[in-house]
Amino acid sequence: MPLADARAQVGDLAIVPHDPVLDQNWLDRLAQGCARYTPLVALDAPDGLILDITGCTHLFEGEAGLIDDIDRRLTRLGMTVRHTLGPTANAARALARYQTRPAPDEATAIRRLPVAALELDAEAATALVRAGLKTIGDLAARPMANLAARFGADAAMALRRILGDAPSPLDPRVAPPPVATERRFAEPVASLPHATRILAELVGEAIAELAERGQGGRHFGATFFRSDGLARRIAVETGHATRDPGLVMRLFAERMDGLADPLDPGFGFDMIRLEVPRLEALGATQLKLEGGAARAVRQGAAMDELTDRLTTRLGRGRVRALRPADTHIPEQAQLALPAIDTPPALPWPAPEPGEPPLRPFYLFDPPQVIEVIAEVPDGPPHRFRWRRQAHAVRRYEGPERIAAEWWRRRDNGGLTRDYYRVEDDRGRRYWLFRHGLYDEKPDPRWYIHGVFA
């Protein structure tokens, strides 16, 4: 139908030009997302995904749970999903694309599929229908040899695949690492120092390849395959793209030293593979004219290396930078993000000039319960007891009323807090709050949320 006709029939028709490349990219991204269900995801271009869910369904409480989850996730992404389960990949695909009539069980459903499910050329399909063979079941009832003789071996093979008589292998979409080197050994390597030397050679090779591409690695993963079948993967990360084999090997040494379960060669490694899954552009470094050593490219390169080393030793979540979050709930106002990801610097709210600090230096998360005596129920604290020690309040300011975020949570977000900045008789400053107003809660509790400098 021409576009003009379509427009004439539907007034407010939304028109988007067809972009197969974008469609393919989108399908690719959906497939990436489906890696949460199973590692074996295959693309069925232009608009299908095949998931091998063998042994994965128990994680979602059965097939129904898995399908529900997929449905919900893809619907949220604006997709219309048509799904089927099948004994083989080809059967599932044919059912999803060509099933028109409901059937009591899978085998019957496959037999009731139209012959179009074989995806023969139009001429062959017409010929089959003219011969009175309208369904897969009709074809399956005839000798296979006749079909092969009339329509070719491909047609017979397609039929056998749908019926499950022939294997229908899946071509899973696993992104191969862009740079990978490996070394296989005729004799297993049982000595760890030797294995480390080999790893250093592999790092050298990988970095030579990176240099050719003009790229640097952010993530290096070494897999040690033991001759008895165990494979152990050890990975290191850097905060900035690098092509320094010394740095990478130092990080690997750091990682291996810090392993709670040390790398055990056992009967020896028969293969070591090094992958560099994460690359970033990195220009060539200029050598000093008078000497051979490359000059420090960036300021703070030493700090970056320290961050990498500490992160390798302690873990990503233990070396962090603080960034602001857009909320006024005090304990959520800062995010501690892994420093190795170099989170972008964001502006912090500027303090009011001439005012004392309104937020504490140390924050307790969760807040700690205190016992408070106030002069009037709704008033500021007069004395309080924290960690078995009594404090008399000498100065106070407040309340600063912070309401719960009722627009984010369905249950109206909980209770309002009344914060007081107080100073005790020995000059220490605390941040206390009453959790709940008196009309919200009969007997609200008091908490200490932080300590000021």
Place this chain on the structure above:
Amino acid sequence: MRESSQPLAGLRQRIARLAASGGPASQPAQSWLATGHDAFDAAIGGGLMVGRTHEFFAADALDGTSAAAFAALVALRSGGDAPLLWLRTVDAGRRTGHIYAPGIAELGGDPDRLLLVETADPKMLLACANDAVRCAGSAAVIVESWGKFPLLDLTAGRRLTLGARDAGTTLLMLRLNAVPTPSVAETRWHIVAAPSRELEANAPGAPAFDLELLRWRSGPAGTRWRLDWDKDEQAFRDAALSGAVLPLAARRTVHPLGAEAA
């Protein structure tokens, strides 16, 4: 002279090298972390010397925040965007509280410069501190510990100090809930929270600190200061003595701790 054993020869060479460089005292540090309070800085020769160890003790756990804030403010007021490394153990968050970046921003510091390192135990804390002080380019390295720190003996302290001297970094040891012990620190401070100058309607004012210099390698110790933090000027200044509250004698329950340790 030909040495009979290889290690012995190596050790002799090392001693010769150490003697040539003249030991830790021979290299004068070039700069200071100043507090911005002229009299205070002048009294300790310009401020906290860069490339040395400085210890901040808070004998009472409740004064820990004051000690931590003083160390952080001195390090952060140096300007620039060099990161401030803050090393602590994981349980410190539960004990003294989590470092709260909005609070640091309220004090006029830039929390983006903070690099927080949390270790599982004091042993790892010491190992990471050794790496951190040897890395040039930080504004300062703050190592926060709680209670007695038996691993930090004279040898460990000296190793840290040498690392800081070689890399030109400043090590600020925060010793919360601890009593001073002998160490190789350049200065040793005892910090207590002081009553602030009251604002309108009896509101608590700017942070105030009571500092006592317990030990100073290059001069007399025992001096005391009471300083306020002025966040608009990014400097410490004299705490104005308000007439209403001056419980100095009654408040000083902590005896001078420096005498036996220095």
